[in-house]
Amino acid sequence: MAIHTPTPSNKTTFEPQHDQVREIIYLIRRLMQAGSLYTKELNKNYQVSAPQLNCLLVLYENGPLPPSRIASLIMVKSSTVTGVIDRLEHKGLVKRMRNSPDRRVINIELTDAGKTLAQNAPPPIQQKIVDGLKRLPQNKMESITHNLQLLVHLLDAQDLEIEHPYEEPPPPL
Amino acid sequence: MAIHTPTPSNKTTFEPQHDQVREIIYLIRRLMQAGSLYTKELNKNYQVSAPQLNCLLVLYENGPLPPSRIASLIMVKSSTVTGVIDRLEHKGLVKRMRNSPDRRVINIELTDAGKTLAQNAPPPIQQKIVDGLKRLPQNKMESITHNLQLLVHLLDAQDLEIEHPYEEPPPPL
DNA sequence: TAAGAAATATTTGTACTAAAATATTCCATT
DNA sequence: AATGGAATATTTTAGTACAAATATTTCTTA
Known part of the structure; x- marks a missing residue:
């Protein structure tokens, strides 16, 4: 997803909140870049990427799984999982x-090597968020949740289907 | 970035906020998927992807630009821009x-065809956010901004360097 | 002026992502 | 039992993204 710095575009003239919209979009972009950068860092230090690590972890936590189930758990398509597994198997x-x-x-x-890596694995990116969130008061967290929901809503939630929706199906919007 | 459903992981035992953390991570994941899904949709209807459209738009708004400048404006590396331009040129x-x-x-x-497309282009994904945000009261927007900043913070802002940081350099953290 | 550093664009190599097409196997209905 | 449909995994194809290496040109500075 490539969000660029928003600009007064073709049709729309912007209202006072312009700068704030601009910043929100910028922040979303950074949120997303955090993920890919973390992957690169992982790869250097542990020879696995973030999707690969996530794959190892769900296997460690759930035992042997078919690709379709892995896809569902790590929220990507199974055609993607095939490649990830190829590399892990290799x-x-x-x-x-x-x-x-x-x-x-x-x-x-998991092979023995895979188990070992899963046990000693660096925290997946979630952990970074978790660690940070733990230091926040409860009402902050509620606020974050609420606002993220709002944003997801804006981005048209009904387009966001994934292969098998999460665990319990996501709350109706 | 592949965030999977967070799970009580190797080391950490989770505290009461567990479910909320879980939801936040899920929401971030959805935010990111919104982007890639929007790209696919664009491609079907207009024969351009989101990065390609963003590229066209910055050219339309700024006039002819070198790849390095485009990279900076749409916040990707120039090696990525080369490919995008290849496809647009093709x-x-x-x-x-x-x-x-x-x-x-x-x-x-831009060629004439490029200009025409830029003029009649569907809204880039930002527009969706913008349109949504406009319907919100000002204090909501402030709240969203604040909370996103918080999240970006948690994800370790200093790792998030990009080639040329935005316009004015992002606020010191 | 010559050598080296910096800037610009591209190439190469790897990974992720998903849609679409394909192959295999299983299942249900006739 | 046979046919058609569903489920599962993979292949193919195309796009995005980045780091590292390369080529070209410009600038600096000695």
Whole structure:
């Protein structure tokens, strides 16, 4: 997603809040860049990217899983997961097992190396947020939640379908 | 950035706010998916992706620009811009001009087709946010700004360098 | 003026992401 | 049992994104 510095655009003339809108968009952009930068950093220090690490962690926490289930848990499409697993398998961190009675299903298992890495893994990016949030008073957190919901709303929530929606289906909007 | 459903992880045991942290992370993830989904939708209806559209728009608003300047305005690296321009040029929407006295510099110009598209372009994703935000009372907007700043802060702002930081350099943190 | 540093654009290599098409297997209905 | 439809995983194709390496040109400074 490439949000650039908003500019007085073709049609619309901007009202007083212009600068604030500008800053909000800028902040969203930075939020997103935080993710990709964290991935790069991970890769340097641990030879795994953030999606790869997330994949290892859900396997560590849930035991062997088929790709479709992994996709659902880490919220990407299964065609994406295939590639992530390819790379993890190539590094000897997971292996594909065709051990289900249903022979369409492949189970992904952690190898010993994969388990070790999952145990000693650096915190996934969530942890950074979690650690920060813990230092905030409760009402701040409520405020953040509320405002994020508002933003997601603005971005047209009904377009945001993912393969299998979270865990419990997301609250109706 | 792949944020998965947060889980009681390796080391950390979670405190009462657990569910709220979980929701915040989920919301951030959705915010980010909104972007990529919007890109896909754009591509279907207008044959340009969001980065491509943003590129066209900054050219429309600022006149011919070198790739480095475009990179700065749409906040991506110039190696990324090269590819975006390649695709736009291939579609006949822009052309590369070597018309600067400094012969390292290449200027990207809109073609007539590019201008037309920029004029009739669908709103970039920002517009969606803008339109939504306009319906909100001023104090809501302030609240959103404040909370986003907080979040960006948590994600370790000093790691978030970009090639040329925005316009005025972002506020010191 | 010559050598080295800086700026600009591009190339190369890797990863992620998703839609669409494909192959395989399973299941239900006839 | 056979056909058609659903589920599962993969391949293909295309786009975004970035770091690192490269080539070219300009600037600096010695």
